[in-house]
Amino acid sequence: MSLWQYQKVDVSQHAKGVMVDAQLVILAGDGIGPEVAAEARKVLERIAAKFGHHFQFSEGLIGGCAIDATGEALPDSTLDMCRAAQGILLGAVGGPKWDNPNAKTRPEAGLLNIRKELGLFANLRPITVSRHLVSAAPLKQEIVEGVDILFFRELTGGLYFGESGKKTGGPHGDVAYNTMIYSEHEVERIVRMAGAAARNRRKKVTSVDKANVLEVSRLWRRVTERVMTNEFPDVQLEHVLIDAMAMHLISRPKSFDVVVTENLFGDILTDEGSMLPGSMGLLPSASLGTPGPGLYEPIHGSAPDIAGKGIANPLATILASAMLLRHSLSLETEAKAIETAVDAVLAAGHRTKDIAGTGPHVSTVEMGQLVLEAIG
Ligand code: IPM
Ligand code: MN
Numbered sequence: 001m002s003l004w005q006y007q008k009v010d011v012s013q014h015a016k017g018v019m020v021d022a023q024l025v026i027l028a029g030d031g032i033g034p035e036v037a038a039e040a041r042k043v044l045e046r047i048a049a050k051f052g053h054h055f056q057f058s059e060g061l062i063g064g065c066a067i068d069a070t071g072e073a074l075p076d077s078t079l080d081m082c083r084a085a086q087g088i089l090l091g092a093v094g095g096p097k098w099d100n101p102n103a104k105t106r107p108e109a110g111l112l113n114i115r116k117e118l119g120l121f122a123n124l125r126p127i128t129v130s131r132h133l134v135s136a137a138p139l140k141q142e143i144v145e146g147v148d149i150l151f152f153r154e155l156t157g158g159l160y161f162g163e164s165g166k167k168t169g170g171p172h173g174d175v176a177y178n179t180m181i182y183s184e185h186e187v188e189r190i191v192r193m194a195g196a197a198a199r200n201r202r203k204k205v206t207s208v209d210k211a212n213v214l215e216v217s218r219l220w221r222r223v224t225e226r227v228m229t230n231e232f233p234d235v236q237l238e239h240v241l242i243d244a245m246a247m248h249l250i251s252r253p254k255s256f257d258v259v260v261t262e263n264l265f266g267d268i269l270t271d272e273g274s275m276l277p278g279s280m281g282l283l284p285s286a287s288l289g290t291p292g293p294g295l296y297e298p299i300h301g302s303a304p305d306i307a308g309k310g311i312a313n314p315l316a317t318i319l320a321s322a323m324l325l326r327h328s329l330s331l332e333t334e335a336k337a338i339e340t341a342v343d344a345v346l347a348a349g350h351r352t353k354d355i356a357g358t359g360p361h362v363s364t365v366e367m368g369q370l371v372l373e374a375i376g
Contacts, residue, residue: 031302033091039368063093063107073110119290153266281313284320341374
């Protein structure tokens with residue numbers, strides 16, 4: 001599925017065989033971020049060479065490394081570089097070094113700010129289970145075989161961005177709060193994207209909320225119902241409560257096609273969903289929205305416990321680079337070439353540590369190399 005299928009983007013200029021000249025930004029970030037981003041960059045360079053495109057890369061700072069260098073988690077120089085690009089590939093941000101609760105800023109603020117600044121309100125998180133990994137997945141084969149879900153996580157609103165605050169020294173001790181707030185407009189635009197995506201898939205949208213308790217969810221449900229009925233009458237809509245969804249996602253994952261939900265609900269459900277294929281190291285994501293560059297990243301974090309050991313799985317970031325080609329550059333054939341190569345490497349039995357079980361494993365760089373060889 002391409003971006004042009006739910007946004008009116010002219011792709012005629014990218015007709016097959018036409019050379020694409022693109023500015024791409026790599027934001028490697030912290031922890032395992034630089035290790036996995038380096039492999040994805042090599043893959044993009046290989047694709048450019050093989051298909052005759054020209055990608056110009058710039059590297060920018062974000063997260064903890066940016067705080068160390070500039071005091072800011074998202075320096076203006078990084079944001080300017082991103083605004084001038086067609087696509088941004090991000091590794092991961094964060095780590096114990098920057099966890100001090102009294103610090104002026106946190107690495108995660110860099111990620112939240114770039115999403116907000118670039119208007120990236122839709123986070124697409126596809127969850128598919130490679131048939132080569134089915135037997136190693138933690139859930140039963142008959143449950144996970146054939147899973148193909150596309151999550152639309154709302155990314156610039158909800159609990160992450162609502163009013164928040166803290167008060168110290170009250171009669172019951174300190175108090176802190178966050179607010180889950182959505183406007184009709186914010187719900188409409190993400191539901192519209194989900195509906196359009198479902199139309200090109202199995203024509204089913206599952207909207208996840210907590211409408212039995214939360215006012216904001218009742219608004220979410222009402223707007224979702226309206227947009228889907230008026231604009232996507234051919235697409236089936238179901239509403240599932242977030243607590244029930246946590247259960248259904250692992251008991252009947254094959255019954256879901258497109259899932260659309262609030263920011264924090266989507267954050268949690270997609271981590272849970274990563275256990276369907278068996279590792280967070282396999283899942284990419286695309287953050288899209290208003291016209292401008294998309295941001296592509298693995299759904300996993302900076303994994304400080306394994307950083308620097310050369311054992312991180314680069315496949316999620318490599319698959320994120322395929323999403324970049326598909327959604328930001330409309331290079332579907334090239335995106336498929338990466339996905340096919342990853343599938344071939346898994347079919348041949350190569351595994352990084354996270355998916356190797358008790359079997360042998362290859363390093364981050366070796367896995368990257370295997371994908372390059374499979375691309376040819
Ligand atoms: C994600 C991450 C981020 C989020 C963190 C690092 C801020 O968990 O992309 O899912 O919560 O959105
Ligand atoms: Mn997350």
